[in-house]
Amino acid sequence: MMAHTWAVLAVATLVVVLLCAAGFLVRVRHLAGQVGSFECAWRVKEGTRWFSGVASFRSESLEWYRLMSLSPRPSRSFARIDLEVEGARRRRAQGRVVEVRCRDALGSFDLAMMEDSYAALVAWVEAAAPQQPRLF
Incomplete structure (x- = not known):
């Protein structure tokens, strides 16, 4: 009887692990x-x-999703109008990965991405429509 319980528990655990892996x-x-x-x-x-x-x-934000997560929601969201790209530097002399210093309404943070993605980020931030003052 005890072996049967352990077998059922092992199969159930395996099914849960496989479902989590598939979801990921x-x-x-x-x-x-x-x-x-x-x-x-x-x-x-x-x-x-x-x-x-x-x-x-x-259209109005940069959504960042943590890779090692099962959540469908973004871990971070940076409003386009508040996002400022302050500077960038290569990680290695011959590398294509760029570290980017950024700032938004909540403070400073760093992003690391490929050069092409950095160019797209800068273009996306600069292409934002100017913010209109609210009258009411």
Whole structure:
């Protein structure tokens, strides 16, 4: 009887692990397949740990999804009107990865991405319509 219980528990655990893995793969495939998405790592300013993720351009915000997550919601959202790209530098002399210092209404942070994605980010930020003052 005890062996039967352990076998059922092992099968149930295996099913849960496989479902989580399938959900993770479907989520990553969906995020990477969106128009305007790119690989992008994020860290808090002066932080030492980078978090891998996928960023996606929206009409009024840059949505950042943490890679190692099952959540369908973005982990961070940066409003386009508040986002400022302050500076960039290459990670290595011959590398194509660029570290970008950014600022928004909540503070400073760093993003790491490929050169082409950096060019797209700068163009997207600069192409934002000017903010109109509210009368009411």
